[in-house]
Amino acid sequence: xxxxxxxxxxxxxxxGQQVTLRCSPISGHKSVSWYQQVLGQGxxxxxxxxxxxxxxxxxxxxxxxxxxxxxxxxxLNVNALLLGDSALxxxxxxxRGQTNNEQFFGPxxxxxxx
Amino acid sequence: AQKITQTQPGxxxxxxxxxxxDCTYDTSDQSYGLFWYKQPSSGEMxxxxxxxxxxxxxxxxxxxxxxxxxxxxxxxxxxxxSQLGDSAxxxxxxxxxxxxxxxxxxxxxxxxxxxx
Numbered sequence: 001x002x003x004x005x006x007x008x009x010x011x012x013x014x015x016g017q018q019v020t021l022r023c024s025p026i027s028g029h030k031s032v033s034w035y036q037q038v039l040g041q042g043x044x045x046x047x048x049x050x051x052x053x054x055x056x057x058x059x060x061x062x063x064x065x066x067x068x069x070x071x072x073x074x075x076l077n078v079n080a081l082l083l084g085d086s087a088l089x090x091x092x093x094x095x096r097g098q099t100n101n102e103q104f105f106g107p108x109x110x111x112x113x114x
Numbered sequence: 115a116q117k118i119t120q121t122q123p124g125x126x127x128x129x130x131x132x133x134x135x136d137c138t139y140d141t142s143d144q145s146y147g148l149f150w151y152k153q154p155s156s157g158e159m160x161x162x163x164x165x166x167x168x169x170x171x172x173x174x175x176x177x178x179x180x181x182x183x184x185x186x187x188x189x190x191x192x193x194x195x196s197q198l199g200d201s202a203x204x205x206x207x208x209x210x211x212x213x214x215x216x217x218x219x220x221x222x223x224x225x226x227x228x229x230x
Contacts, residue, residue, distance in 0.1 A: 035220075043205070055216045056217050
């Protein structure tokens, strides 16, 4: 069975540009969460989606947005990129996003902003 | 405020010995889940063990066990019989329910070094 997949693997952008990251959850999983992991730190929660609706949001500016599609895949969009947005972006899927649901993480997208 | 604290930036352990990685948490939610993840240098996040806030027994998964002390709000990970492949970053995380906005909060992590 395929795990969580993310694309692209690596991405280089310049300040002010916009980026879209993609995530496909494990088959049967209806919840997707996004995290930002800056080098040397723990992941920071950005969003959780369940059944195509936003169910949780972390402390990130409005430049960050996301959506979930009918097939439960998800996109994370970041507008007006800043140097500080350089990080590993992790996507995780779980059955229903509940407190007792194990999250399975994808390999991440490494974003570098120059 | 929701918070996860891992006070050990780095830990050393001799191969085949046991090691405890500390984690304390703060939440006002009654329903929450506690997780431990391992992140090797390759970057992938690997699930290790889960403990629910209403679980009375400590969770165990193979060589991993979670020492859950609810009154003290601690959820320490115990790795028995350490192996060289256990060298990695370890993160404690807490997922809250509806009251907490379904957020998952991670600690800063503990880097474990296993010595031969």
